[in-house]
Amino acid sequence: MKKTRKIKVGSLVIGGGRSKQIVIQSMTNTRTKDLRQTLTQIKQLENAGCELVRVAVLDQEDAKSIFKLKKQIGIPLVADIHFDYKLALLSLKSGADKIRINPGNLGRAENLKKVVDLCRKINTPIRIGVNSGSIEKEILNKYKKPTAEALAASALKNLAIVESLNFDKIVLSMKHSDVLANIKAYELVSQKVDYPLHLGLTEAGTFLSGAVKSSVTMGVLLHQGIGDTLRISLSGDPVQEIGVAKKILKALNLSKDQIEIISCPTCGRTTVDVEEIASRIEEATTGISKDLSVAVMGCLVNGPGEAKRADLGVSGIDRDNDYLMFFKKGKTLKKIHKNEVVNFLIKEIAKF
Numbered sequence: 001m002k003k004t005r006k007i008k009v010g011s012l013v014i015g016g017g018r019s020k021q022i023v024i025q026s027m028t029n030t031r032t033k034d035l036r037q038t039l040t041q042i043k044q045l046e047n048a049g050c051e052l053v054r055v056a057v058l059d060q061e062d063a064k065s066i067f068k069l070k071k072q073i074g075i076p077l078v079a080d081i082h083f084d085y086k087l088a089l090l091s092l093k094s095g096a097d098k099i100r101i102n103p104g105n106l107g108r109a110e111n112l113k114k115v116v117d118l119c120r121k122i123n124t125p126i127r128i129g130v131n132s133g134s135i136e137k138e139i140l141n142k143y144k145k146p147t148a149e150a151l152a153a154s155a156l157k158n159l160a161i162v163e164s165l166n167f168d169k170i171v172l173s174m175k176h177s178d179v180l181a182n183i184k185a186y187e188l189v190s191q192k193v194d195y196p197l198h199l200g201l202t203e204a205g206t207f208l209s210g211a212v213k214s215s216v217t218m219g220v221l222l223h224q225g226i227g228d229t230l231r232i233s234l235s236g237d238p239v240q241e242i243g244v245a246k247k248i249l250k251a252l253n254l255s256k257d258q259i260e261i262i263s264c265p266t267c268g269r270t271t272v273d274v275e276e277i278a279s280r281i282e283e284a285t286t287g288i289s290k291d292l293s294v295a296v297m298g299c300l301v302n303g304p305g306e307a308k309r310a311d312l313g314v315s316g317i318d319r320d321n322d323y324l325m326f327f328k329k330g331k332t333l334k335k336i337h338k339n340e341v342v343n344f345l346i347k348e349i350a351k352f
């Protein structure tokens with residue numbers, strides 16, 4: 001990964017150029033002041049593997065809630081603020097580990113200065129987050145459209161404003177809804193700065209569309225060594241974002257602590273419900289941190305051979321058979337009843 005500055009966010013470090021430090025984050029979609037719901041969602045995110053959570057701060061009650069939330073969660077918290085610098089100040093005083101702002105929408109210059117001054121005083125970082133909808137008029141006039149170049153120019157302009165206030169604990173993001181423009185904007189900014197970059201795509205869509213667009217975007221960038229933290233944006237339950245983020249990192253070999261589930265695409269030889277068994281195993285192993293691959297294959301003819309690289313797995317035997325064959329590294333070992341297969345694999349996984 002590209003070597004970037006290390007920025008401390010609570011107990012986490014973002015940046016530094018080491019792949020294992022790519023931080024997975026998400027954002028709650030509850031009303032932040034609804035402590036019960038927000039806490040429940042943060043716990044769900046935390047259990048799924050979220051390392052940093054962001055909450056929207058719309059008013060003073062939201063900002064004050066941060067104090068109570070922080071007492072009950074185990075991961076650092078980011079306050080997301082638009083327009084009202086006083087909410088940024090209150091969020092910081094309530095214990096936010098980082099704030100996300102767009103310096104251009106906080107009003108007068110002295111408002112931003114007050115926020116930056118407090119961040120410096122209490123050693124709290126800022127994410128400068130711009131997106132294709134927030135590009136300043138003069139930049140849009142120059143580029144005519146919200147192009148990648150315009151978005152990069154907006155990010156660099158806002159960065160320069162915050163730097164001019166003698167502050168450098170900064171994470172940058174520049175999100176576009178167009179995949180190619182998003183990739184280019186990050187590439188352009190990455191060439192110019194060594195601040196950690198928060199990867200994301202704005203308005204990515206519902207689960208399938210968002211997961212695909214995000215995977216393409218993050219895949220291209222992370223493969224070039226660009227990116228220090230990522231948030232997958234999906235319309236819906238944010239817990240799903242964590243699963244997608246983990247799978248992107250795993251696919252790029254940037255994460256060693258997840259169980260990879262391999263399952264065959266099924267064909268005319270399939271003798272078991274591969275999708276159902278694979279989904280059950282995936283669900284049962286979510287949250288288990290191990291560098292391990294588990295295969296679910298549809299037939300004995302090709303299954304164990306095709307899944308030779310898997311550490312362990314099961315395959316169908318023949319139609320109307322209630323048993324599956326268990327194998328390790330492609331070597332068939334014993335038959336397991338279909339009702340026992342998930343529990344059996346969990347026990348086998350525990351041995352690794």
Ligand code: SF4
Pocket residue numbers: 264265266267268269270271297298299300301302303306
């Ligand atoms: S493992 Fe067997 S069932 Fe699955 S795709 Fe290959 S040949 Fe078909």
